[in-house]
Structures are given as C-alpha cells and as structure tokens.
Amino acid sequence: MRRELLSFKQIVYLLILFITGSTIILPVGTEAKQDIWAAVILAIVMTVPMVLVYARILSLFPERNLLEINEQILGKIVGRFINFMFAFYAFTLCALVLDNFGQFINVTAMPETPLAIPMVILCLLALWATKEGLEVIARSGEIYFPIIVFAAAFTFLFLTPNLNIQRLQPPLHQNSEGIVSAALHLFSFPFAETVIFMMIIYSSKKTKAMTKVYLAGLVIGGAIILLSVTSVMAVIGPERYQATYFPAYLAVQTINVGDFLQRVEVVVFLIAIFAGFTKISLCFYAACKGFSNALGCKEYPFLAVPLGLLEFLFAANLFNNTKQMARWASEVYLYFAFPFQVALPLILWIVGEVKQRGRQGSPEVDLHDESQG
Amino acid sequence: MTKTAPAGLRRNIRKSGPTSTTEKPTSAQGQKFNCSLGSNLKVIKKVLQNDGLVIYRKIRLATTPLRHCYVIYVDGMVNGDLLNENILRHLLNYDVRVPAQVPKMSFSDVLMNRVLSTGSVQKDGSIDSAIQSLLYGNVLVLVDGIPYAFVIDAKGWEIRSISDPETERVVRGPREGFIENILTNLTMIRRKMINPDLKMVFREIGTRTRTKICIVYVEGIARPEILEEVYRRLDKVQLDGVLEPEYIIEFIRDAPLSLFETIGTTERPDTAVGKLLEGRIVIMVDGSPFAITLPYLFLEYFQANKDYYDNFFYSSANRLLRYISFFLTTSTPAIYVSLVNFHQEMIPTRLLVSIAAAKEGVPFPAAIEAFIMLMAFQLLREAGVRLPSPVGQAVSIVGALILGEAAVTAKIISAPMVIVVALTGISGFIVPEMPGVSFFLSLFFLFACSFIGFFGYIFAVIAVTIHITSLRSFGMSYLSNLTSIHLQELKDTAVRAPWWWMTYRPRLLSRDKRRLADPGRTEL
Amino acid sequence: MKKSACVLLVIWHLFVLWSMAGCWNFREIRDLAVVIGASFDKKDDQIYLTVEVLNPKGGEQDRGTSGSLGIKPQLFEGSGKTVFEAVRNMISKVGRKLYWSHARVFIVSEDVAKEGIIQIIDWINRDAEVRPQTWILVSKGQAAGDILRTRSKLFDTVSMQIDTLLRSQGNSGKLLAVTVGDFMEEMQKPGVGAVAPTVESMKDEREQIPEVTGSALFREERLVGFLNGEETMYLLFLRNQMKKGTLIAATADHPKANVSLEVFRSHTIKTVRLVDDRPVVDIWIDCLTGIAEISKENDVISERGSQKLTERTNERLQNKITDTIKKVQKEYGTDVFGFGNLIYRERPDIWGTIPKGGWSKVFPTVGTNVNVNIMLRGSAKLSEPTRVGE
Structure with a gap:
C-alpha cells in the first residue's frame, strides 16, 4: 500500500509536464539571444549524462527511491540530513514555481487581485493532490497531457503566420559565451530539476527501463521547450524577448486568425497552468516525502497540511516583485541548485557504485556500459 | 393489460439468516412444525395476526384415518387457476385410500408425487421460512400428522406489462425495459444470453422488507475479485427496507460522498447484458425496474446503448457530441461570467458593445444572473418531470417563453444570459445520466469563475480532476479507460469503433480480455 | 464530528475568501468605458490625451429605430504630466474606468513624435491592458486629437475606419501598417529605423474625414521626416x-x-x-x-x-x-x-x-x-x- 506504482508512460508524461511546467511562461535563455535554439539543444546534451546518472542510481538500488538510497548508503544520520536538504530543495523549487505562476497571473491578467490568492489556491490544490497520493497526480497528468499537446499544437499552428526566421539571424555569430551561459541556466532550470523525480519514483528490477524513461521524458520535454522557445523568439525577436518578463505571453498575443480568433492568450496560458500545477504538486509531494523521511516517519500525508501552509507563506514572501524573481532565476538559482542537481547525485552514484560492487563481487557487464552516457 | 408472473422459475432463494427477524415479538423464530395441525396452525395464525390477506382453506382429505389439511395462501399473490386446478381439485378428489395403483410409499410422498401437480413442491420444516415463502406468494399446504409444510410455488400476482423503457429510449434497438418483477427481469436477461456461464445468485436484503436481489454475472468474464468485493459489501448492508436500487447503492458504493456516481443503473435488459459481456456485474432488485451495474466508470456516462446499434460513424459523432455537451453544460455559465466580468478583452468589440447594451439597466452582476437563471431552469425541469405530459408542456411554454421573455423585457435578466442558460440546459439533456453532476459542476465552476475569472475555472477543473482521479469503483480507477492513451481503449472511448475492430473487452475490467476470437472482419 | 467541523471551517473560509475577492478584478461590462482609439498631443510639457470611447447606450437607442446596432463614439480629453497620469485624470471626466484592451488605433501627433515617442510606446507595452497589436499612426501637421474629431462616413467610429483600412493594408499599395509591437521591435533592433503611417484630416464635401496618406520615418525614437x-x-x-x-x-x-x-x-x-x-x-x-x-x-x-x-x-x-x-x-x-x-x-x-x-x-x-x-x-x-x- 505504501508503494505507489506508476507506469512508465505516466512517468514520462510527468517528466514532460514537469520540464515544460513553468519554463514556457518564463524568459529562459535570454543571454543566447537569437541563438536560443542552440542553447536549448546544448542544455539537453548537457543534461543527458546527468540524467543517466540519476537513472543509474535508481537502478542500482531497485525498489528504492533516492531518500531510501541515501539512508542506505550514507547511514541513518548523514542520509537523513541529505534527505532534509533535498526536501528543502524541492520545497524551495515548489515555492519558486508557485511564485512564478502567481506573478504571471498577477502581471498579465489580474493586476488588482492580490498575488497571494492564486498562490494560495494552487497551494491548497497541490496539498490536496499530495494527500490523495502520487497516483492521483500521475493520473491527472495523464489527463492534462493530451490537453496541453492539443493546445500547444493549435497555438503553434496559429502562430506560424507570425513566425519570421529573420529574427533568428544571424545564427551562431560570436555568441558562444551567451549560448553557454544560457545553456547552463537552462540546464539548471528546468532540465536538471528532474532530480526531484528521484525522490518520487523508484526502479523496479529492470535496469534499462529507468534510463529509457528518463531519456524519453527529457528528450520530448526538451523538444517541446525547443519548439516553444524558438517560435517565441521568431515571433517577438530577441530585443522584446529580453525586455519582457513573460515573452511567450507576448508572442501569443500576436495571434490573430481571421480577425475573430484573437486576444486568446489567457486561454493558452490557462492550459499552461495545468503543467505548472503538475510541477508544483510533484515538488510538494517530494518535499513532503523528504521531510517525513528526515523526521524518521514512515507516512507522509500528515505533513501535507502544515507543510502546505508553510509553503504558501514561503512562496508569498519569497520575492517582493517580479524583478527580484527574474534576478534570482538568472543570477542565484544556478549556484543554489548545483549541489542538488550535480554534486550530490555524482557523489551518491560513485559511492553507490563502489558499495554495490563490493557487495556483489562481480558486477554485471551491461551495467557498466550504461553509465557511459 | 396485465399478465401473470411465470411461476416457479427458479427458487434458490437463500434462507434468511437468523439475525434477520430478531426484534419481531410474534415471530416463529426457530420454531419447527410438529405433527399437530392445530398447533402448527395456531403458530402461523399468531404470526400472521391481523393480516386480512391470508386465506386458510380447510380440506378434509379422503384418508384413513381422517386427516385434515389446510391450504394457506395470500389472496391476490397466487395464480388462481393453478391453485384451483392443480392443488385444491386434486386434494379434494384424490382418494388415497385406494392403494391399488400406489406403490408402497409414505403418505407425504403420495401427496408430493401423486397429488400436488405443480411445478415446484418443497417440504419446509421451519415455520419461519414457510411463512416467508407464504408471504412471497407461495401456497402452503399443512397436513395433519406431517411435521412440515408443503411449499408450492403458485405465484401469480398482477404485474405491469413489459413496455418501452422511459428513461433510455432509443430509435433503433430493443423496445423492452425491465419491470418491477425480478423474475421477469431475470428472464429477459436470460433470454438474451443462452449460456450456462450466466450466473444468477439470489440474496435477500432488508431486515423488514426482505427484498430479493439477484447478483448476475458471467463466469469467466467477470473478475472474481470484484465479485468477492460485491458480496463482502452486500453482507454489510443493514437496512430495514429496500424499495429501489439506490437504497443499496448508497451503502455499497465507493466514495459515498462524491458527486460522481460510482455505480450505474439501467432500465434496459440489452444494456445490462452488454455490461455483463464487458465483465461487469449486474444486481437486480425486486420491485424496481432498474438494475445496478458495477463497476461504473466515468466513461459510461457517455456510452449510450444506442451507440452500439447505430452505424459507427454516426455513433462516434454522437459520442463526441456528448463530450462537447458535457463541457458546455458544465462550463457555459462559468465561461460567460468570466468573459463578461473578467476577460472582456476576449469578446469581439461589437459583441462587447451589444452585451453592454443588453446589460444596461440590469441590476445584478452576471454571476447572480446566471445563478438565478440556473435555478429557474432547474425549477422548470423539476416541475415538468412531475407533471403529466400535457401539463408539462404548458409549464415549459410558460417557463421558456413567458418567464424568459418577460424577465428580459423587465430588465431583470440580460438577453445573453438567457441564451447561455438555454445552452446549458439543452446540452445537459444530451448526457441524461448525469443531471445532478452537471448541475452541481456548473454551479461550482460558476462560483469559481465569479471569483477570479478563467483562473478560477482552471483551478476548479484541477480540483475536479484531483477528485475524479482519486475515485475508484470496486477497485477500478474511475478514469481507467479514459486516461491512458491506448489505441485499443480509444476504440470504445473517444469514438465507437466498428464491432469487428473491438477485439478486446475493456482492459482491467474483465478477466477474459478477448472479445473477438478472430480479430478483424472475415472477408465476405 | 471533528472532521465535519473541519470541512465546515474550510467551506466557511472559502466563502469568506470569495466574498472578499469578489471585487478585485471584477468589472461589469456596463461599468467600462471601452476605448477604441486614442491620440496623444503635447503642449507645455503636458500630455493631452483624447480617447474615443464606445457608447453602448447610444447604440441601444439606435437599435430601436433602425434595427442595426449602431455605436456612437464619445470623445474625452484629459491631460497629465505622464501618459498614465493623463489616463487616470480622465476617469473623473468619463465616470467609468477606461478599458484599453479593445483599442485599435493610437495616433501620435507630429510634435510628440519629434520630441521622442518612447514615453508613449513604453506605456503601451508596459500596461497589461493595452495590447501591442494596436496600430500606431502619426498625425501629420495637425493635432492628433483632430483626427479623432473627424467623422467617418461608412464606419461607426474613426478608429474603426482606420483599423479596417490598415488591416487590409489598403489595396492601394501606399499604406504601411505598423503595430506598436512592431514599432517597438524596429526601434530596438540594430540597423533598422522605425516607420509609422501618417494620417491627416481632409475635407470631403463639407465634412472632415480621416485619411491615411504616407509614412513617417523615425530615427531612434524621434520623427525625422515623411514619405508621401x-x-x-x-x-x-x-x-x-x-x-x-x-x-x-x-x-x-x-x-x-x-x-x-x-x-x-x-x-x-x-x-x-x-x-x-x-x-x-x-x-x-x-x-x-x-x-x-x-x-x-x-x-x-x-x-x-x-x-x-x-x-x-x-x-x-x-x-x-x-x-x-x-x-x-x-x-x-x-x-x-x-x-x-x-x-x-x-x-x-x-x-x-x-x-x-x-x-x-x-x-x-x-x-x-x-x-x-x-x-x-x-x-x-x-x-x-x-x-x-x-
């Protein structure tokens, strides 16, 4: 009963929703200017080895998630401390996404409504979803996914008349610094944030499957980001992209089909809230699991309510204005997330590999190949 | 026009448990018949005190020594011809004193084998259960010196004739609907499925009404776990009276407080058999023309039996229409209110001006208007249902034309709101199985939208999604066929694929997944 | 018992939340003054704003007689040190909140454009309600407000006429339609000068009607010349x-x-x-x-x-x-x-x-x-x- 099993398809959907979640509304990769597509591709390429490490850790310890793995290989005290840190990371990430959407709704559509209102509602919904369990989140994801794909396809279709390839020119000209910097930011947000999933899912016996799932989610989610970000860039151009907090909103504003289908941006971004909500509830779920583990409890739902209220307070007081949010995203977040996204997983992987080898005597051959990435 | 119920079809009704009659003061609980006719009769008469319907017919049998016997039945519940011709007449005429053609057998065997020429005769030693049978329309024959009663099945009461099912009419397809008699209903199911795998298990529910229910399933298709769960839950029902399936449904359903139904009902034998073939379990309840079907999934709101009788292109279009109308009936008022009160930029300029002109002078905000109109619509609907159809039409004319038009002219309601509510109401009728759900959902969405516009709508949708995904019906996830994008599943969800293409039964629901032995259509 | 109390409490809180929230972004349509076009003039460091507002009431009266839904535009003027101030100052004159999402046309006077247009462009792009898809025009040789004061013969309002004209870019081949968003992009993009169409008020028979004539050329944010x-x-x-x-x-x-x-x-x-x-x-x-x-x-x-x-x-x-x-x-x-x-x-x-x-x-x-x-x-x-x- 404690184990909540997800199908692989569900995990892939969740990964895609998680990656696209808040990314599509925010100005990601502004440093790369018109070469943003290159930055996204580079970021995906950079994330692939990391994701292989994540998958590898999970498949080294079947039937266990990151929290239990930590406890197992780092010992109870250190492991729980690390779990606490991871939970805090998930908690912060959840607050950030909440704040993003709160700001987004506030700035674009509801300037007179207090920021806290949409945030508290989203928070309560995430809390409820978490109480109902991972399976509910996953199933909701399965419902949202086709809606989002449908909406995205139509949005893209309607945007095509406004796409202008000239806005992406000159390609790759003396901009390597910008591209790399943008790719690093894109790596830490959103791609390597998938480290959160390690706290949620666990591998069954099949070792290859985890890798496949992680890669599929990353590549499809990355492709969606690539398409959306590039088309936004081709619609509004690098100057306006840089100048606005919510570039995709600006791009969708230009949709005008036959003069009756216009001013639809609210609808388009309503649907983005589905993805954002999935991301929020996944992070919140991970935070709940992490904290309950750090406190040495077996069950997590009892934490949902207090943690949810705390989450709301945290998110509501995180930033004073949209500018701070943007600055945090562009200047601080990369360094904040680095230990969780790269350093700790790498350490865990090495320790886990050594321990596993010591225990098994001779490791299987194909495991070795997989970790090359 | 009435008919009599076919008597003696199946009589494997389970004996009522010892717990069922505890508080009855005059019960014959645990008492057995003894050899004395007088004392037996006394007990029975005492139990059935003040029951004017019970008739005791005393007969002197032609035996040595002289014996008396009593034929006891409930007036109006037995088939008079059967009683007169096959029971009373034989008892009166048969001379058991002539043993010439009779081989050596006891008197009771003689009665059973030579005299009582009806379909089903059983011996019953317990007074309690004999009375039970008596009240169910059986004839009791008590004979002096025999320590049990003969229970003769001669049921035959007045029942409604089989007619078109009112709630699920179809243009094409069978026209018969269930009636109030469980036996007739079961025969209708049996006639459609001539297969020994079709199992019918009787039970009795209701400590006072002792209503017969029958659990029908197809062995080999229905999943034993679900069946097990049904029995387990039925065992726990402690209710004194069951008059309609809903009495049971509310006891055994999952998520009892949910708006969404996790157990379905149908009035049509063909639908019931269709569900049986998909691996579902049907429970018939005596006294109601509605059968319970379970597990019930969200999708079944949108699957109508006529989908399977019509051309599949047409059916698929209809099904899509039903999805759309579900969206419309739940969301139109909410979307209208969001547009008018929060997102005016989305309304084309000219429409904006005309809405503004229409709203000029209307004192209420759009949300209140919508609420008033939705309520008015529900009032009219409810009034129309209760009234006989000619009056019902008058009510709808008054409601639609006079109320609507007058309200607009009097500037109580704006004209666009009338259109919105009419659209809501009309599309609500396209998915008739969920009037409650769609009404409450539309109110909920309206409430959410009057709060922060479209964002409220989306939050409400998320909330409903969380609720719906957490629902289960007898272990099955409520959305199980809907969420997974599975080609095989889509064949009977989004569209209705041709029959030769639906190779499998719904996944997870049935044990034997294969529907067609040979997938595809044999080339003709 | 405890649980039901909890549920009641939550419902109560939601209700309170709702009743308090009811009036944040809630706007009744009839309380809006729908702006269809606006013009910007400048005199003595004051920005003079003229807006064309759709008047549904006039429309309703029209409907009674002719059957078609006519729209009667109303003009309002306001001034302020900044655009935003001018907009806010106007509320006291209009009586309702100006609603900008349906604005089709912004007309900037030649004088304003010569001094620099950033002030206006910035407000348009920053404000959540105003859409960057609005057309921008420069009034040549006249106050921009005068363009809105002309009368459209076939259309309900001057702004609608200009909007329809620019949308089809006129089959005349002599019109260059530019939205505020495009204008801003061109202003910022390296190696392009921004352009906007010019509009003049012309005398036709006895009435003044608007006419889109040529284009105005900008260097950086300033108007430098016209093309016919x-x-x-x-x-x-x-x-x-x-x-x-x-x-x-x-x-x-x-x-x-x-x-x-x-x-x-x-x-x-x-x-x-x-x-x-x-x-x-x-x-x-x-x-x-x-x-x-x-x-x-x-x-x-x-x-x-x-x-x-x-x-x-x-x-x-x-x-x-x-x-x-x-x-x-x-x-x-x-x-x-x-x-x-x-x-x-x-x-x-x-x-x-x-x-x-x-x-x-x-x-x-x-x-x-x-x-x-x-x-x-x-x-x-x-x-x-x-x-x-x-």
Whole structure:
C-alpha cells in the first residue's frame, strides 16, 4: 500500500509536464539571444549524462527511491540530513514555481487581485493532490497531457503566420559565451530539476527501463521547450524577448486568425497552468516525502497540511516583485541548485557504485556500459 | 393489460439468516412444525395476526384415518387457476385410500408425487421460512400428522406489462425495459444470453422488507475479485427496507460522498447484458425496474446503448457530441461570467458593445444572473418531470417563453444570459445520466469563475480532476479507460469503433480480455 | 464530528475568501468605458490625451429605430504630466474606468513624435491592458486629437475606419501598417529605423474625414521626416511588404497613355556585398502583375508590346526606388529599409567592423543596386485594348 506504482508512460508524461511546467511562461535563455535554439539543444546534451546518472542510481538500488538510497548508503544520520536538504530543495523549487505562476497571473491578467490568492489556491490544490497520493497526480497528468499537446499544437499552428526566421539571424555569430551561459541556466532550470523525480519514483528490477524513461521524458520535454522557445523568439525577436518578463505571453498575443480568433492568450496560458500545477504538486509531494523521511516517519500525508501552509507563506514572501524573481532565476538559482542537481547525485552514484560492487563481487557487464552516457 | 408472473422459475432463494427477524415479538423464530395441525396452525395464525390477506382453506382429505389439511395462501399473490386446478381439485378428489395403483410409499410422498401437480413442491420444516415463502406468494399446504409444510410455488400476482423503457429510449434497438418483477427481469436477461456461464445468485436484503436481489454475472468474464468485493459489501448492508436500487447503492458504493456516481443503473435488459459481456456485474432488485451495474466508470456516462446499434460513424459523432455537451453544460455559465466580468478583452468589440447594451439597466452582476437563471431552469425541469405530459408542456411554454421573455423585457435578466442558460440546459439533456453532476459542476465552476475569472475555472477543473482521479469503483480507477492513451481503449472511448475492430473487452475490467476470437472482419 | 467541523471551517473560509475577492478584478461590462482609439498631443510639457470611447447606450437607442446596432463614439480629453497620469485624470471626466484592451488605433501627433515617442510606446507595452497589436499612426501637421474629431462616413467610429483600412493594408499599395509591437521591435533592433503611417484630416464635401496618406520615418525614437504615398509604395517594395492587389501605374510609348498594372505577388530579395570597404546592397524585386487598365489605344498586350511595357515599367520603378533610397539617405539618414539589419543578419562580420552606434553615419554611404523584374500575367477580362470605331 505504501508503494505507489506508476507506469512508465505516466512517468514520462510527468517528466514532460514537469520540464515544460513553468519554463514556457518564463524568459529562459535570454543571454543566447537569437541563438536560443542552440542553447536549448546544448542544455539537453548537457543534461543527458546527468540524467543517466540519476537513472543509474535508481537502478542500482531497485525498489528504492533516492531518500531510501541515501539512508542506505550514507547511514541513518548523514542520509537523513541529505534527505532534509533535498526536501528543502524541492520545497524551495515548489515555492519558486508557485511564485512564478502567481506573478504571471498577477502581471498579465489580474493586476488588482492580490498575488497571494492564486498562490494560495494552487497551494491548497497541490496539498490536496499530495494527500490523495502520487497516483492521483500521475493520473491527472495523464489527463492534462493530451490537453496541453492539443493546445500547444493549435497555438503553434496559429502562430506560424507570425513566425519570421529573420529574427533568428544571424545564427551562431560570436555568441558562444551567451549560448553557454544560457545553456547552463537552462540546464539548471528546468532540465536538471528532474532530480526531484528521484525522490518520487523508484526502479523496479529492470535496469534499462529507468534510463529509457528518463531519456524519453527529457528528450520530448526538451523538444517541446525547443519548439516553444524558438517560435517565441521568431515571433517577438530577441530585443522584446529580453525586455519582457513573460515573452511567450507576448508572442501569443500576436495571434490573430481571421480577425475573430484573437486576444486568446489567457486561454493558452490557462492550459499552461495545468503543467505548472503538475510541477508544483510533484515538488510538494517530494518535499513532503523528504521531510517525513528526515523526521524518521514512515507516512507522509500528515505533513501535507502544515507543510502546505508553510509553503504558501514561503512562496508569498519569497520575492517582493517580479524583478527580484527574474534576478534570482538568472543570477542565484544556478549556484543554489548545483549541489542538488550535480554534486550530490555524482557523489551518491560513485559511492553507490563502489558499495554495490563490493557487495556483489562481480558486477554485471551491461551495467557498466550504461553509465557511459 | 396485465399478465401473470411465470411461476416457479427458479427458487434458490437463500434462507434468511437468523439475525434477520430478531426484534419481531410474534415471530416463529426457530420454531419447527410438529405433527399437530392445530398447533402448527395456531403458530402461523399468531404470526400472521391481523393480516386480512391470508386465506386458510380447510380440506378434509379422503384418508384413513381422517386427516385434515389446510391450504394457506395470500389472496391476490397466487395464480388462481393453478391453485384451483392443480392443488385444491386434486386434494379434494384424490382418494388415497385406494392403494391399488400406489406403490408402497409414505403418505407425504403420495401427496408430493401423486397429488400436488405443480411445478415446484418443497417440504419446509421451519415455520419461519414457510411463512416467508407464504408471504412471497407461495401456497402452503399443512397436513395433519406431517411435521412440515408443503411449499408450492403458485405465484401469480398482477404485474405491469413489459413496455418501452422511459428513461433510455432509443430509435433503433430493443423496445423492452425491465419491470418491477425480478423474475421477469431475470428472464429477459436470460433470454438474451443462452449460456450456462450466466450466473444468477439470489440474496435477500432488508431486515423488514426482505427484498430479493439477484447478483448476475458471467463466469469467466467477470473478475472474481470484484465479485468477492460485491458480496463482502452486500453482507454489510443493514437496512430495514429496500424499495429501489439506490437504497443499496448508497451503502455499497465507493466514495459515498462524491458527486460522481460510482455505480450505474439501467432500465434496459440489452444494456445490462452488454455490461455483463464487458465483465461487469449486474444486481437486480425486486420491485424496481432498474438494475445496478458495477463497476461504473466515468466513461459510461457517455456510452449510450444506442451507440452500439447505430452505424459507427454516426455513433462516434454522437459520442463526441456528448463530450462537447458535457463541457458546455458544465462550463457555459462559468465561461460567460468570466468573459463578461473578467476577460472582456476576449469578446469581439461589437459583441462587447451589444452585451453592454443588453446589460444596461440590469441590476445584478452576471454571476447572480446566471445563478438565478440556473435555478429557474432547474425549477422548470423539476416541475415538468412531475407533471403529466400535457401539463408539462404548458409549464415549459410558460417557463421558456413567458418567464424568459418577460424577465428580459423587465430588465431583470440580460438577453445573453438567457441564451447561455438555454445552452446549458439543452446540452445537459444530451448526457441524461448525469443531471445532478452537471448541475452541481456548473454551479461550482460558476462560483469559481465569479471569483477570479478563467483562473478560477482552471483551478476548479484541477480540483475536479484531483477528485475524479482519486475515485475508484470496486477497485477500478474511475478514469481507467479514459486516461491512458491506448489505441485499443480509444476504440470504445473517444469514438465507437466498428464491432469487428473491438477485439478486446475493456482492459482491467474483465478477466477474459478477448472479445473477438478472430480479430478483424472475415472477408465476405 | 471533528472532521465535519473541519470541512465546515474550510467551506466557511472559502466563502469568506470569495466574498472578499469578489471585487478585485471584477468589472461589469456596463461599468467600462471601452476605448477604441486614442491620440496623444503635447503642449507645455503636458500630455493631452483624447480617447474615443464606445457608447453602448447610444447604440441601444439606435437599435430601436433602425434595427442595426449602431455605436456612437464619445470623445474625452484629459491631460497629465505622464501618459498614465493623463489616463487616470480622465476617469473623473468619463465616470467609468477606461478599458484599453479593445483599442485599435493610437495616433501620435507630429510634435510628440519629434520630441521622442518612447514615453508613449513604453506605456503601451508596459500596461497589461493595452495590447501591442494596436496600430500606431502619426498625425501629420495637425493635432492628433483632430483626427479623432473627424467623422467617418461608412464606419461607426474613426478608429474603426482606420483599423479596417490598415488591416487590409489598403489595396492601394501606399499604406504601411505598423503595430506598436512592431514599432517597438524596429526601434530596438540594430540597423533598422522605425516607420509609422501618417494620417491627416481632409475635407470631403463639407465634412472632415480621416485619411491615411504616407509614412513617417523615425530615427531612434524621434520623427525625422515623411514619405508621401507613392514613396511609401517604394518603401513597401524595399521592405518586401508589398501585398497583393496593389496598383502601379506605368507609362507606355505615348505620353498620357497610361497603363495600370495590378500586383498579384511581389517578392524582394536583398543581398549585401562589400565594394571597396563600402557595403553595397543589391535589391531584386520580382513582381507578378496583370494589366488592369489601358487608358489609350496602344499595344501592350502582344508579345512585343508587353515586353516593351515591362521594360519601361522596370526602368521606371528602378529609378523611383533608387530616388527614394537616395532621398531617405540624404535627407533623413534613418535606415527605414533595414539595410543595416540585413548586414547584421547576413554578414555579421561586416556589422562587427562598424562601431557601435555608428550605423547612422555609414547608412548614407551605402550603395544600392535595384533590379526590378515585372512579369505580366494577363490582361484581365479583355484581350485587346478598347478600341474606338472609325
């Protein structure tokens, strides 16, 4: 009963929703200017080895998630401390996404409504979803996914008349610094944030499957980001992209089909809230699991309510204005997330590999190949 | 026009448990018949005190020594011809004193084998259960010196004739609907499925009404776990009276407080058999023309039996229409209110001006208007249902034309709101199985939208999604066929694929997944 | 018991939340003053704002008599130190909150544009309600408010007329429609000068009506000059924005014997090359046309005749376009053709050699090489020029 099993398809959907979640509304990769597509591709390429490490850790310890793995290989005290840190990371990430959407709704559509209102509602919904369990989140994801794909396809279709390839020119000209910097930011947000999933899912016996799932989610989610970000860039151009907090909103504003289908941006971004909500509830779920583990409890739902209220307070007081949010995203977040996204997983992987080898005597051959990435 | 119920079809009704009659003061609980006719009769008469319907017919049998016997039945519940011709007449005429053609057998065997020429005769030693049978329309024959009663099945009461099912009419397809008699209903199911795998298990529910229910399933298709769960839950029902399936449904359903139904009902034998073939379990309840079907999934709101009788292109279009109308009936008022009160930029300029002109002078905000109109619509609907159809039409004319038009002219309601509510109401009728759900959902969405516009709508949708995904019906996830994008599943969800293409039964629901032995259509 | 109390508490809180939230972004339609167009003037450091507001009440009265839903626009004026202040000051005059999402047209007076347009553009792009898809125009030689004070004959409001006109970009080929968003992008983009159409109020019969005449050229944020309608057509050719259904006139052999050509499709390709360290832009214009009108009996349909016609038209168009480029280069010095952007996009290496902010100095020296290729598709319904009987 404690184990909540997800199908692989569900995990892939969740990964895609998680990656696209808040990314599509925010100005990601502004440093790369018109070469943003290159930055996204580079970021995906950079994330692939990391994701292989994540998958590898999970498949080294079947039937266990990151929290239990930590406890197992780092010992109870250190492991729980690390779990606490991871939970805090998930908690912060959840607050950030909440704040993003709160700001987004506030700035674009509801300037007179207090920021806290949409945030508290989203928070309560995430809390409820978490109480109902991972399976509910996953199933909701399965419902949202086709809606989002449908909406995205139509949005893209309607945007095509406004796409202008000239806005992406000159390609790759003396901009390597910008591209790399943008790719690093894109790596830490959103791609390597998938480290959160390690706290949620666990591998069954099949070792290859985890890798496949992680890669599929990353590549499809990355492709969606690539398409959306590039088309936004081709619609509004690098100057306006840089100048606005919510570039995709600006791009969708230009949709005008036959003069009756216009001013639809609210609808388009309503649907983005589905993805954002999935991301929020996944992070919140991970935070709940992490904290309950750090406190040495077996069950997590009892934490949902207090943690949810705390989450709301945290998110509501995180930033004073949209500018701070943007600055945090562009200047601080990369360094904040680095230990969780790269350093700790790498350490865990090495320790886990050594321990596993010591225990098994001779490791299987194909495991070795997989970790090359 | 009435008919009599076919008597003696199946009589494997389970004996009522010892717990069922505890508080009855005059019960014959645990008492057995003894050899004395007088004392037996006394007990029975005492139990059935003040029951004017019970008739005791005393007969002197032609035996040595002289014996008396009593034929006891409930007036109006037995088939008079059967009683007169096959029971009373034989008892009166048969001379058991002539043993010439009779081989050596006891008197009771003689009665059973030579005299009582009806379909089903059983011996019953317990007074309690004999009375039970008596009240169910059986004839009791008590004979002096025999320590049990003969229970003769001669049921035959007045029942409604089989007619078109009112709630699920179809243009094409069978026209018969269930009636109030469980036996007739079961025969209708049996006639459609001539297969020994079709199992019918009787039970009795209701400590006072002792209503017969029958659990029908197809062995080999229905999943034993679900069946097990049904029995387990039925065992726990402690209710004194069951008059309609809903009495049971509310006891055994999952998520009892949910708006969404996790157990379905149908009035049509063909639908019931269709569900049986998909691996579902049907429970018939005596006294109601509605059968319970379970597990019930969200999708079944949108699957109508006529989908399977019509051309599949047409059916698929209809099904899509039903999805759309579900969206419309739940969301139109909410979307209208969001547009008018929060997102005016989305309304084309000219429409904006005309809405503004229409709203000029209307004192209420759009949300209140919508609420008033939705309520008015529900009032009219409810009034129309209760009234006989000619009056019902008058009510709808008054409601639609006079109320609507007058309200607009009097500037109580704006004209666009009338259109919105009419659209809501009309599309609500396209998915008739969920009037409650769609009404409450539309109110909920309206409430959410009057709060922060479209964002409220989306939050409400998320909330409903969380609720719906957490629902289960007898272990099955409520959305199980809907969420997974599975080609095989889509064949009977989004569209209705041709029959030769639906190779499998719904996944997870049935044990034997294969529907067609040979997938595809044999080339003709 | 405890649980139900909890549920009640939550419901109570939601209710309180709802009842408090009810009036944040809640706007009744009838309480809105829907702005359809606005104009910006400046006098003594004060911004004078004139807005055209749709009046539903007038519409309703109209409906009673004529059956169609008429809209009567109302004009309001307000002033303030900044645009936002002017907008807010106007509320006290209008009585309702101005609602900007449906605005179609913003007209900026010549004076404001000459001083710098950023103030207005910034407000439009920053405000959540105002949409960047609104058209921007410059009123030439007049106060912008006067344009809104004219009367549209066929349309309900002046703004709607201008909107419809710009949306189809007029089949006249002399209109350049620019939205605020495009304007802002061009203003910010390297190597392009922004352009906006100009609008004037003209006297027609006894009434003043609005007329979109040519285009206004901007250097950075300031207005530097105007192009008339014909020059705007050449600008459209150069910007590859020539649309279908446009007319160009071509002279044939006889003086006064004009032929009109209808443009079905036009495509412009620009490339850049370096000649003696000086950028030279080659422009190829492919234009598919058909004969729409032949004003005097002359042979332009036969193979020889049509060849002659195209040659003449090519030459004429080439000269005119080159003249326009020269004029802009010399007189205004703003790169409205996007040559700089072309270099930036296609030859970033050359762009790199130009010092930052130095393009305005280089632009007047850019050499151009215009090649026009007119193709004739047909002569509409008539196969011959209309002849006069002997």
